[in-house]
Amino acid sequence: MKAGQIWQHSTGKGVTVAVLDTGVDDSTPELRGQVLEGKDYSHDAKGADIDTDGHGTEMAALIAGRGGADGVQGLAPGVKVLPVRVRTGKEIIGDGTPALLRAIRYAIQRGARIINLSETITGYLTKGAKKRLKTGIDEINSSGSLIFAGTGNDGASSNIPGYPSILAGAVGVGAVDKSGTVAKFSTHGPQVALAAPGEGIPGRCKTGNGWCEQTGTSHATALSSASAALIWSAHPKWTANQVLRVMMQTASKPKGKVPSEYIGYGIIRPAQVLLDGKGDPGPADVNPLFPKYQPGKASSASPSSPAKGDAPSGAADTDSKSPASSATGGDDGSDNTLVYAGIGVAAALVIGGGAYALIRRRRRA
Template identity: 50%
Template sequence: MWEVSAGQGVTVAVIDTGVDASLPELHGQVLPGKNVSELRGGAHRDTDGHGTAMAALIAGTGRSGGVTGLAPKSRILPVRTGAGVTLTSGKDMVQAVEFAATSDARIVNLSVATEIPSSETEDIHKALREAVGEGKLIFAGIGNTGKSGNAASLLAQVPGVVGVAAVDKMGKVADFSAHGPEVALAAPGVDITVPCKQGTGYCDTEGTSNATAIASASAALIWSEHPDWTANQVLRVMMETAGKPETGKVPSKYVGYGTVRPRKVLLDKEGDPGPPAVNPLMAAREQPSSAGPGPDGPPKTGTADGKGEAQPAAQADGNGGGKALWPIAGGAGAAALLTAAVLLVRRRKAQTKNP
């Protein structure tokens, strides 16, 4: 896909815990941004590590053996909201969304969960609705509460915001991924290698945060190749070309319209961008769901080998180790890399969850 597009010319606003621009793979990739929190330091300070990890998944260059993101020629606009991925106040989120809405960023990545008083929910929703109206394409993680209450993220509930679920390397929805009508798309979210939060080495992680970053990067690839398209058109082709659930209704409450497959747009030239001013998610709500041959249970998506399972990627063994991220199905009889190889000089394995 990178022979066609690597995300050049597209900026992704990462509303998160800040982005450490000194990371080798992020050197030269991170714009000044803004710190809307009351914490010391600017947008390039990240005491948690979560925002840095998401930025690397989107725009990491792989320099010095670090993470290679899916859109390594895109740029990151960091918007720092707090010390952790869970917020206790909606004020900084509102300010962050408003800043992103007036910026040059085309895509807004929300790999964050929120715990806020109900009195502040409408303020956040209003800011998100206005950002969608400004032409921003907003991806929000659905949350990791699939096994513990199944409470979808407040951010993903806003009409026009793309709620993202997580799937594993076999294309099956992750058991931790929340489900419901808020889910619009799915992306890889399990066994994803990112810089460790402790600041040294690299860790294998899971969470809808990872899936959201990969969905944002997929959009960056498509938008870079089609810069004249609107957010609605980019989203529409992503929905049309997504790997659909094998059974049950579409949209599925587990994976929405399916798993993102940017290669179908970039290489196979599939997907009709359609009308520029019509949001496909809002329009789809007015249409009846299509029913498959079975119940709407946790599905597998994609058709890598004609059986709905993506094939595992080979292990990279350069520079003393490393790991190639696994592919998501690209069509019957073919499996194309979605996240590209992540080459690491050193990697310290740990299982952590990214909201």
């Protein structure tokens, strides 16, 4: 991702990313000074800075961690994180959608330009619960913010599409491995808009000291949110639609038809925008992923064909939902490796100046 070069142009400064998750431990070394005062909407409200699970803190560190000898280096270290606690662990007790809707509204009121939701709901939802989620997504889009939502980790099993990534207005994010190929666990389907590295991501071990290898579309979502923040910080006058459009245009495209059911419009490449000046922001008021989308009105639950000029260069303007090849190919045939190599550099920075070992204990998030 050429992070070091990108930071000479943008660190994400001036952009607030709301992390709707298990809370964010602001005492974590790499997050000191990075986390705003947030709010706790979980069933066991103890404060947005309480994170007994660790998931929310992991996402915040990937987005805005400042590294150092004992910390994770995030992709957008200039970002301010707004912690909004919506759950205490991996399981949501009861219907969590009322809390999620309140959390979304709070994030909007606090001025979050990007909302990171590294989770997906695949269980039974009532009509009321679905309506609340749709209302939340619509309000995010009406406010001019972006929401990135993980598609889930059931790709190798049930592959059940989850909420809210399947809703119009949400940017569904899938995960790729070190080779730039869709990760086996990454839930696929027409809800996938973009993809990012989500396998072999360094993070703090949940028990004991040291670093553990983590896995999940959660991490891919956090890296997508960070990428959007980098772009928005460099182009503060752009709208959410324009930021998303250039991300789609400059993504490392899948082989075959675009979008692919596995990596959508491709793997995020913020350096293409920030270093090479690529991407046409286009119209400010047209959603490039859902051209006919009008927040608050009934619309398709899956991404529509892009409007003319919105598709990545060389991509087919098609509404086909048939699976494309899971392998990906960059414009020059090599950028997929570079995308993950950038994360490899971040992994080295994670360890800072020390010589810690990365424990290969995988965690799916």
